[in-house]
Amino acid sequence: MNLTIKKCLECGGTSFTQASDHKCFRSIEKSFTKGTVENYIVCLTCGEILSIYILHPGKLKYGNH
Numbered sequence: 001m002n003l004t005i006k007k008c009l010e011c012g013g014t015s016f017t018q019a020s021d022h023k024c025f026r027s028i029e030k031s032f033t034k035g036t037v038e039n040y041i042v043c044l045t046c047g048e049i050l051s052i053y054i055l056h057p058g059k060l061k062y063g064n065h
């Protein structure tokens, strides 16, 4: 995924970085958990998290749908 954010909505800063974290998602509908990687786009000026997304969201699909 490309960085498409041009400007921080909080401070107007234009410097960003991407960070990632490994998360365990627990479904509230079905009793299973999936490990996945969560990515953040963070403003380097004020620390605002401008975007959070996970890699391979299809992994969270489960069951009949």
Ligand SMILES: [Zn+2]
Residues within 6 Å of the ligand: 008, 009, 010, 011, 012, 013, 043, 044, 045, 046, 047, 048
């Ligand atoms: Zn900012």
